[in-house]
Amino acid sequence: MTPLEEVTAALRATLGADRVVTDRQELRTYECDGLAHHRVVPGLVVLPRDARECALTVRACARAGVPFVARGSGTGLSGGALPHAEGVLVVTSKMRDIVELAPRDERAVVEPGVINLHVTKAAAAHGYYYAPDPSSQQICSIGGNVAENSGGAHCLKYGFTANHVLGAQIVTPDGDLVELGGRAPDTPGYDLLGAFVGSEGTLGIATRVTVRLTRLPESVRTLLAAFPTTDEAGAATSAIIAAGVVPAAIEMMDALAIEAAEAAVACGYPRGAGAVLIVELDGPAAEVAAQFAQVTAMCEENGAFELRIAGDEAERALFWKGRKSAFAAVGRISPDYIVQDGVIPRTALPEVLRRIGEVSRAHGVRVANVFHAGDGNLHPLVLFDAATDGETDRAETVSGAIIDLCIEYGGSITGEHGVGTDKAKYMPRMFTGDDLETMHLLRCAFDPAGLANPGKVFPTPRLCGEVPRRHAATDPPAAAEIF
Amino acid sequence: MRRRTAGSDDHVAGVPARYVAAPASTGEAAEVLGAAAADELAVVIRGGGTKLEWGLPPRRLDLIVDTHRLTGVVEHAAGDLITVVRAGTALAALDFGPQRLALESPLPGATVGGALAANTSGPRRLLHGTARDLVIGMTVVRPDGTVTRSGGKVVKNVAGYDLGKLFTGAYGTLGLITECAFRLHPVAPAGAVVLREADGPEVGPLLAAIRAEQVVPSAVELDRPGPGPATIAVLLEGTAEGVRERAARLEKVLGGTTGDLPPWWGAYPWAPGGTGVKLTAALSRVPELLAAAPEVPVRGSAGAGVLYAAPTGDVPRTVELLRAAAVRAGGHAVVLTAPPEVRDAVDMWGPVPGLDLMRRVKDRFDPGHRFAPGRFVGGI
């Protein structure tokens, strides 16, 4: 028996045949996540019903030395949930219970497969919601959010998943269940929870997550402002931040992104706009009213030629519809596209957009820009037609050049989609060998055998080695040389 | 770089050091720690020295690395709301004009590095979070002298492991923090404080009422100086119009009055040399912490589920009571600091989940167990 066959037999026996998928056709449905051009059919898929079954699965893998990959809803955009051909894909889609809703403690405890938006829906009746709101929130899982440290349009004001996860029960790569953090803040000891969030499934599997619930704001006001070019929209953004206003969201789209959104969802943005900003303020009504006037004035002063203020929830939804559907929408104007995710210091926005324009023209590849303008998180959409000779390569060149720009301007190779399979190769451009080695020390503490989601995040496979023998506390050295 | 043999003041919780080094840059720090590694020296980092009496004494100590020359603001990018600061800089010395680093130290003289290593926090943690929520990048020299960086200078960034969170609250057991990047927050143009005196049974409903009201406080603090009523103080910040309206509303809901920041604001309730305990609980169960030892002075960020207690008298017995209450309430009781006789008689850290994983982390980062050995949880 191969190690994988051993695991399969063991899990059939302990969990039951219905938890285990071996049918080739069915396995194929799990071959990729949202980054569909990377495909690997998993060796085995397991669908645990609870933490215990999850732990048994991982333990079986550990015993046989078989790699395992966690998967939530498979919406990841960096190939983080790309399966291993000789490994087990542990899918959390049967772990979807909201275990506890405790609005009095402003907490909810959920299983990892719970859909992001479902937490908000459950909490809304109590006047609360779950703040991190990735555009994929109708389908992505909390476990996936934890692994990616996902953000959303509103993280400018409210922070990312890391700021909203208070505790997690995890299965370590040995198959042990361990509690990190908890319902109360500041758990003593190392902040392993903080290190786990954003670790992309390489430190274990989250089996239960305690999240913070946030009070629904009393007032929300949304503004759509149209500008002649992205320069004016960028200047307006800078003015808002410089005035000390922290909107819940500031989102920008350029002409090409607007064109795509119009084609896809007819969002009816102002005609002739070279850029639009969606600015949303939320909070106490009196506070929002005062700041909204400020923001409107700053958009006008910086060249907005049309301002629309959402009069009701339906109008607000329409403003957001164009933005939230932007990724899929470019499918209407281009047969293929790459969704890039990079970060620059926000103040460098106009300059970097100009440089992206230059790269795009030089290679004859169109780039549509959608971004979280408030925090400098760019989502350039690189358009191409794979059927045309050489276009795929050119698009990849442009996409890579954009990442180089992010690094050149002191930003990051990823703001929210993660490193995964896709960006591991860029890690050495952002971090030194020593930086990566240090991150790897953490990985080795959790997973010395390297079985948890191998091949992700780190550019080259590394072995952990033994923990060096500890020196017994000897007598202090006679003379410390440099002192 | 300055280095010298230790003087009579160079001890950590009573354990004398043999040498002191004061590097002035990350490079110099790497040189010192590399040499210390070669000689297998036991090392404790010293910032402002305000928390050297915290935790347990080191099992052994050869070298104190002092950060007082590792100071200054490297960068303040106002338009990007970020700063990069050297770890030995005093928190109180930071001035970003219309912006602020929302990391407030209860102890005057504390450095950035020390506040991070001990994970201290102040009243504004309710709105802006704690160190872990503010740090966006960190440069650390590992115990073997390797310089390593994680995160970056942009607020949004998920490239690689977020090691800044691991070093925050690690009590200097994993390496020397030399430089940090933080996100900043704008200073609000206006503020108001709403005060309300409350008897024990009133505290829970009042805290719940503040949470239910749409006033988004920056801080909800509480002080109970001893037996008798407590004072709840709520800080509201924002635009002048907004703050006026919110304060009026809160006054009405609480039956409180608008006043000044009370003198106890943001300070620990214990005197130097006394026992200080940090208590945490699920938000709705904070009143149980107050009820557990009604005679003990208690103060802190009640709105965030964090209180500090200053037990006197039979301290070990009181710690037991407080710890039992905190654990029942979903939290922890950690004795942050205590005189030697109390330190010997109590379990300073209490139960810590995930200790085995923590030991494995320590083994990887500091295989010789030379950095602040024994100061941290589980003898780490």
Ligand SMILES: Cc1cc2nc3c(=O)[nH]c(=O)nc-3n(C[C@H](O)[C@H](O)[C@H](O)COP(=O)(O)OP(=O)(O)OC[C@H]3O[C@@H](n4cnc5c(N)ncnc54)[C@H](O)[C@@H]3O)c2cc1C
């Ligand atoms: C249209 C669209 C819009 C998007 N918009 C955003 C956005 O605005 N912001 C944003 O941040 N992201 C966005 N994403 C990316 C994606 O939705 C997020 O990364 C999301 O968190 C992934 O969740 P998932 O459940 O689909 O995880 P998966 O794709 O299944 O997995 C993602 C990673 O998490 C790991 N993982 C999954 N579950 C667990 C677990 N229980 N324990 C440990 N590791 C686990 C996997 O191994 C993998 O590495 C978008 C994606 C799409 C398709």
